Amino acid sequence: MPDGADRRQTDAEVAHWRMAVEALADLDAVAAPEAWAALEDYLRRSVRDRLSGVVAALTAEGLALQRMLDDGHDLRAVRHGLLRLRRRYLQVETVLDFYGDAVNSRTSPQLRGLLRGFDALAGDSMATTLTRLGIDPPLALVYQDRGLGAAILRAGIRLWDDGHPSPAAAIKLTRHNLSHPTALLHETGHQVAHLTGWNSELAAALSERLTRRSTELAGVWEGWAPEIAADVHAFAQAGWAPVAALSNVVDGSTRAVYRIRAGDPHPFPFMRVMLNVALCRRWYGTGPWDDVATVWEQRHPPGSAPGDAGALTRAGMAALDEIVDVCTRQPMAAFRGRALSAVLDPRQVSPAALGSLARQAGASLLSSSYLRRHEPLRILAHLATRAAAEPAHAGDHRTRLLAWITDLGADTAAPVHRAA
Structure with missing residues (x-):
């Protein structure tokens, strides 16, 4: 390709993506002004300032690319920068669309x-x-x-x-x-x-405790630690209230509630519901959460759980009290050497x-x-x-x-x- 044609085409492409970037700066086009106005002032300022900073950085990148072209830099280097700018643009656009949709809701x-x-x-x-x-x-x-x-x-x-x-x-x-x-x-x-770093610490603590029962059980619960931590946090702040909501969200056919999905950080639904029930039983004794457990066990008998899910269910059910104690009563560096229950006392809810x-x-x-x-x-x-x-x-x-x-x-x- 003649150098003149290549330079003219590259100039037009740089101009295209620079204009595209500049259009992102209008945050009132990302979300309606009345939707932005619905946010508290401190939240609106924080979100808009951060998003404006993202666009400003991308704008500066586009200007630097234009200067490279104007100063006669090698077109291959400009082309490399242009493709990078385009990738950056799509990333920033995705971020703006995400926050725009959130605000516009x-x-x-x-x-x-x-x-x-x-x-x-x-x-x-x-x-x-x-x-x-x-x-x-x-x-x-x-x-x-x-x-x-x-x-x-x-x-x-x-x-x-x-x-x-x-x-x-x-x-x-x-x-x-x-x-x-x-x-x-x-x-x-x-x-x-x-x-706080709780995820990795909880994973290690669950693995250490459950290895005494089985390395397979320990490995599975270790992988579930981030979702377990989030469930335990909700329990410590709201008591038994999350149990009913969770059971509605994860319910399904018996096959579905025992399905183990490769790479899924969530416990399979039956085990997750039973863990949340166990949190309540261990801290509060008997209560309405027992109805949830009874009905789930009747609708989805553990004895009918297939293959690996059946073995994990039997082993997990036997270990639930230990798991609850690790999650709520074992001191953690994440909580400055205290147990979660010393920071968020479940008895208060x-x-x-x-x-x-x-x-x-x-x-x-x-x-x-x-x-x-x-x-x-x-x-x-x-x-x-x-x-x-x-x-x-x-x-x-x-x-x-x-x-x-x-x-x-x-x-x-x-x-x-x-x-x-």
Whole structure:
């Protein structure tokens, strides 16, 4: 190809991708201004500033490439830089689309108010654990989406290079679970476990304890540690409330609840539900969680579990008390040499403790702004159990829960980080 044609074509290609990058700078095209306005000021500033920084870095890269071309650098080097710029552009576009979709999920005044409340709850969940450990909690951005399960893009994850970490813990809640939102505390548990180093430490502790029973059992539970940590975090902050929500999400045919998927970090559904029941039994004794276990064992008899799942079920069920003790009572460096239960005491969210809170507060449980800001997680734990405990009145309980969460969002004018 003649050098003149190559240079003209390369010049046009650089101009194309530079214009594409510059268009990304308009964050009001990424999410509607009214959706941005629905975020608290501190959260909006943090997210927009970080995303603007990502685009600014990419813009500088495009300008540097243009200077290389203008200064007569070798076209092969310019071409290499151009392909790199294009790859960077697609990465940044993906990041902007993700946050744009999350912000734009606040599509109505009602949903905006509700998601602001969830932002506050997620922030309180992380702060309650992390501030006791001397770790600054990240901001939280909660969005609504379809599907069965929740998810998180952790704060601090590198967006596309070492200089641009994710600006907030972006947490997906599904529509069906907005009225039973304890999955939020599972997702914040992932962030907590990441920041404290709990995942690897729990994996090693489970492996060490279960190796006494079988190396195969130890290896499987070691691989499940990140999801176990998140489940245990939700239990420690909400008691038995997550059990009902979890059983609804992971239920299915008997074949499905015993299916082991290669590379899946989650325990297979039957074992996961039984672990969550065991957490409640070990800390609280008998209770409504026993109904969940009884029904699951009747619908999905462990004796019918096929192959490896059957062997892992039998061995895992026998080891559940030990597993619970490792997760909640064994001192960990992640918790400054203490057990998780010394940082988050599960007894504070036992049915008896939550019932006492509700009785003492009376009508003010739902109306008091003081209680909303000082006992948000315990009130959430109490309200999230009402529909499961009284299904005949589930609609009324849902209305009260969502109204309370919306009121919590309205209370939150600035982040409150405390060791509650």
